Amino acid sequence: MISYILVAIFFGLWYYFTQKPSIPKGLKPLPSPKGSLLYLGHSHLLGSKPHETFTNWSRELKSDIYSIKIGVLNCVILNSDKVVGDLLQKREAIYSSRLDSELYFRLLTRGSAIGFCPDNDFYKKAKAISVGVLSLKKTETYSPLIDKITKEMLLDVINTSTSLSNPEPLNPRSYLHRTTLNVILDVTFGIHTTSINDPLFKRVDKWVDEFIGIFADEHRRTEFFPILQYLPNKTLQLATAIRDNIDSIFGDLLEDIKSGKNKTPCAAREVYEKGELEDYQIVHLFAFLVLAGTETVAASLTWIIAFLANNPSFQKPAHKELEALIPENDRLPTYADLKKLPFTLALIREGLRIYAPTWLGVQHANEIDDEYNGYHIPAYSSIFINCHAIATNEQRHKNPMQFDPYRFINEQQSMASLADGPAEKRDTFVFGAGKRLCTGIHLAEAELFTILSRILYCFNIVNASPNGEDGKPIPINLNKSIIGLTIWPEDYNIKLVPRNDRIMQLIKE
Numbered sequence: 201m202i203s204y205i206l207v208a209i210f211f212g213l214w215y216y217f218t219q220k221p222s223i224p225k226g227l228k229p230l231p232s233p234k235g236s237l238l239y240l241g242h243s244h245l246l247g248s249k250p251h252e253t254f255t256n257w258s259r260e261l262k263s264d265i266y267s268i269k270i271g272v273l274n275c276v277i278l279n280s281d282k283v284v285g286d287l288l289q290k291r292e293a294i295y296s297s298r299l300d301s302e303l304y305f306r307l308l309t310r311g312s313a314i315g316f317c318p319d320n321d322f323y324k325k326a327k328a329i330s331v332g333v334l335s336l337k338k339t340e341t342y343s344p345l346i347d348k349i350t351k352e353m354l355l356d357v358i359n360t361s362t363s364l365s366n367p368e369p370l371n372p373r374s375y376l377h378r379t380t381l382n383v384i385l386d387v388t389f390g391i392h393t394t395s396i397n398d399p400l401f402k403r404v405d406k407w408v409d410e411f412i413g414i415f416a417d418e419h420r421r422t423e424f425f426p427i428l429q430y431l432p433n434k435t436l437q438l439a440t441a442i443r444d445n446i447d448s449i450f451g452d453l454l455e456d457i458k459s460g461k462n463k464t465p466c467a468a469r470e471v472y473e474k475g476e477l478e479d480y481q482i483v484h485l486f487a488f489l490v491l492a493g494t495e496t497v498a499a500s501l502t503w504i505i506a507f508l509a510n511n512p513s514f515q516k517p518a519h520k521e522l523e524a525l526i527p528e529n530d531r532l533p534t535y536a537d538l539k540k541l542p543f544t545l546a547l548i549r550e551g552l553r554i555y556a557p558t559w560l561g562v563q564h565a566n567e568i569d570d571e572y573n574g575y576h577i578p579a580y581s582s583i584f585i586n587c588h589a590i591a592t593n594e595q596r597h598k599n600p601m602q603f604d605p606y607r608f609i610n611e612q613q614s615m616a617s618l619a620d621g622p623a624e625k626r627d628t629f630v631f632g633a634g635k636r637l638c639t640g641i642h643l644a645e646a647e648l649f650t651i652l653s654r655i656l657y658c659f660n661i662v663n664a665s666p667n668g669e670d671g672k673p674i675p676i677n678l679n680k681s682i683i684g685l686t687i688w689p690e691d692y693n694i695k696l697v698p699r700n701d702r703i704m705q706l707i708k709e
Contacts, residue, residue: 223576224569224571224576227571227574227575227576228574228575228576229267229575229576230263230265230266230267230276230575230576230577231261231263231265231266231267232261232266232267232268232269233245233257233260233261233266233268236268236269239271239425240271241268241269241270241271241273241424242268242269242270243269243270243271243421243424246270246417248683249683250417250560251559251560251586251587251588251589252588254277254279254560254584254586254588254589255279255586255588255589255592257277258277258279258586258589263279264278264279264280264282264283265277265278265279265280265283265572265573265575266279267577267581270424270582271421271423271424271425271426272424272425272426273299273423273424273581273582274578274580274581274582275563275581275582275583275584276577276581276582276583276584277584277586278583278584278585278586279586279589279590280589280590280593281590281596281623281624281626281629282623282624283572284585284590284623284629284633285622285623285624285633286572286623287570287572287583288564288583288585288633288634288636289623289633289634291570292634292635292636293635294566294567294568294570295564295565295566295570295583295634296319296564296634296635296636297318297319297564297565297566297567298316298317298318298319298562298563298564298565299318299563299565299580299582300318301316301423302423302426302429303419303422303423303435303436303439304316304415304423304439305317305318307436307439307440307443308411308414308439308442308443309443309446309484309487309488310443310480310481310484311484312326312480312481312483312484312485313484313485313487313488314326314327314330314485314488314489314639315488315492315562316488316562318565318567319567319635322481325476325477326485327639329467329471329485330485330489330639330640331639332467333387333388333467333489333639334387334489334639334640334642334643335642336616336642338642339642339643339646342383342387342643342646343534343535343536343646343650345383345386345387346383346535346646346647346650347532347534347535347650349379349382349383349386349392350379350650350651350654351532351654351707352379352382353375353376353378353379353651354654354655354658354707355707355708356375356395356396357370357375357659357696358698358704358707358708364697364698364704365697365698367695367696367697367698368695369664369693369694369695370664370693370694370695370696371691371692371693371694372501372502372505372694372696373498373502373688373691374396374405375396376497376498376501376502376505376651377405377408377494377498378393378395378396378401378405379498379647379651380493380494380495380497380498380647380651381393381401381404381405381408381490381493381494381498383493383643383647384489384490384493384494384643385404385490386466387466387467387493387643388466388467388468388486388489388490388493389450389453389454389457389462389466389467389468389486390457390462390464390465390466390468390469391453391462391464403449404449404490407442407445407446407449408491408494408495410438410441410442410445411442411491411685412491412495412684412685412686413684414435414438414439414442414684415684415685416683416684418435419435419438419439421435422435422436446483446484446487447480447483449487450483450484450486450487450490451479451483453468454468454472454479454482454483457469457472458472467486468482468486471485471486489640492638492640493640493643493644495557495685495686496557496558496630496631496638496640496644496686497644497647497648497651499557499686499687499688500548500551500552500555500556500557500630500648501648501651501652502688502689503551503555503557503678503688503689504547504548504551504555504652505652505655505661505694506676506678506689506692506694507551507555507603507678508547508656508661509661509662509663509664509676509692509694510663510675510676510678511603512660512661512662514547514603514605515656515660515661517543518541518543518544518547518653518656519656519657519699521540521541521542521543521544522541522544522653522656522657525537525540525541526657529700529702529703529706530706531706532654532657532658532706532707533650533653533654533657534650535646535649535650537653538614538649539612541649541653542609542610543605543609544649544652544653544656545608545611545649546605546606546607546608546609546611547605547652548648548649548652549605549608549611549615549627549628550603550604550605550607550608552627552628552630553591553597553627553628554591554600554601554603555678555689556587556588556591556628556630556687557630557686557687557688558587558630558685558686558687559586559587559588559687560584560585560586560587560588561584561585561587561629561630561632562632562636562685563582563583563584564582564583564585564634564636565580565581565582565583566579566580566581566583567579567580585629585632585633587628587629587630590629608627611627614642614645615627615628615631615641615644615645616641616642616645619631619633619637619641620637631644655696657699657703658696658698658699658703658704658706658707659696659697659698659699660696660697660699661694661695661696662694662695662696662697663675663676663692663694664693664694664695665692665693676689676692677689677690
């Protein structure tokens with residue numbers, strides 16, 4: 201062990217004195233918070249919620265852009281819509297790569313996950329495939345599929361209880377997870393799971409949890425401090441096991457397509473038949489699309505539903521506009537109703553703002569040196585969008601810590617349209633920016649709206665936590681979260697109480 205420590209110290213000294221980026225004449229280094237230590241950098245200061253630390257540093261430094269060191273990485277933190285727009289949108293040609301991660305890109309995903317891929321030839325090919333599968337035009341064709349799968353979820357919910365007037369408490373996470381998983385599984389592989397007890401659902405759900413978990417800080421240290429790769433390391437063993445699980449789960453799904461066992465038209469079949477990618481590339485490309493298509497939407501809805509359970513008064517305006525739109529209770533709301541239900545849509549936008557499914561996303565990288573407002577930005581920096589700083593900026597949002605859907609009530613443009621426009625007018629940055637904007641943003645918006653509008657149309661969302669000393673359910677704790685690649689609230693229970701018998705009949709039809 202002493203020899204390991206000596207090697208680590210030697211490597212740290214070598215890096216500090218030989219690998220520090222030089223600053224071109226006439227430029228300044230970016231501002232940086234105090235407290236950086238040799239080799240460790242600022243890693244010891246990040247705390248359990250790095251996004252909040254980043255926001256506090258931005259305000260202490262009075263700068264929307266600054267740099268920190270985390271081990272060997274030079275990290276640049278973007279804390280305003282303007283600087284995100286200036287760099288990631290207007291200079292997207294420079295800032296649209298990823299660092300070539302030994303852990304997350306090469307080992308975990310065999311160099312074939314579009315989300316972690318540097319801006320290379322494979323990325324361009326994978327991006328074209330992803331856009332083809334998830335474009336706005338394609339998403340509009342998926343609307344009947346989303347309707348069908350969402351209705352199945354509603355039926356599963358009412359079938360959990362013998363008494364609809366006093367339904368059983370349930371944790372919505374699994375129901376939401378299976379719904380979003382089924383949509384993207386059907387699109388990519390032409391299959392879907394039958395219930396939360398389906399072996400395939402349990403298998404994929406476990407894999408997703410493990411994949412998301414490996415992005416926790418305790419595992420990312422291997423990226424920040426490369427010397428750890430040469431020491432006894434559970435992270436590398438875990439990454440290998442997760443990769444092998446991807447190969448097994450999605451390799452089996454691809455094999456079903458190749459063998460003719462699965463004859464359903466789907467995206468994976470189209471890519472396989474064109475012969476443009478190796479089998480392992482197809483497996484990991486679509487595994488990542490399944491992961492991204494499941495997690496962001498399910499996590500977002502889990503936060504929003506928790507808030508609504510704690511604050512039932514926010515359900516009433518949604519119920520009112522839904523009743524006005526569908527007064528005869530003769531159908532369920534669909535994605536086509538999006539612009540007719542402004543409060544429901546505003547609930548989603550505000551939920552993404554204050555309870556984001558990710559605060560820092562997947563980091564961009566610049567492959568060449570750049571200059572911004574007289575500051576030097578070294579090549580191969582890890583570029584963070586700090587959505588938390590943007591969402592809590594008082595100049596951007598009045599009373600930013602208050603949940604207020606009405607701040608978005610008049611916004612008519614879709615999230616994707618806003619993301620393609622000026623950064624200052626965007627509603628959310630959780631889907632990224634520039635060339636790395638999430639290709640699934642259209643599908644995500646369709647799912648978010650369809651699922652939430654249908655839950656609100658069919659049910660009253662009631663907090664089912666144990667009663668406190670006042671005899672009322674203890675509020676769901678929205679200050680605690682589970683942080684990995686995405687952010688989830690801690691598990692909680694609710695009751696979904698049917699709003700009337702006619703709506704229940706609609707679900708069963």
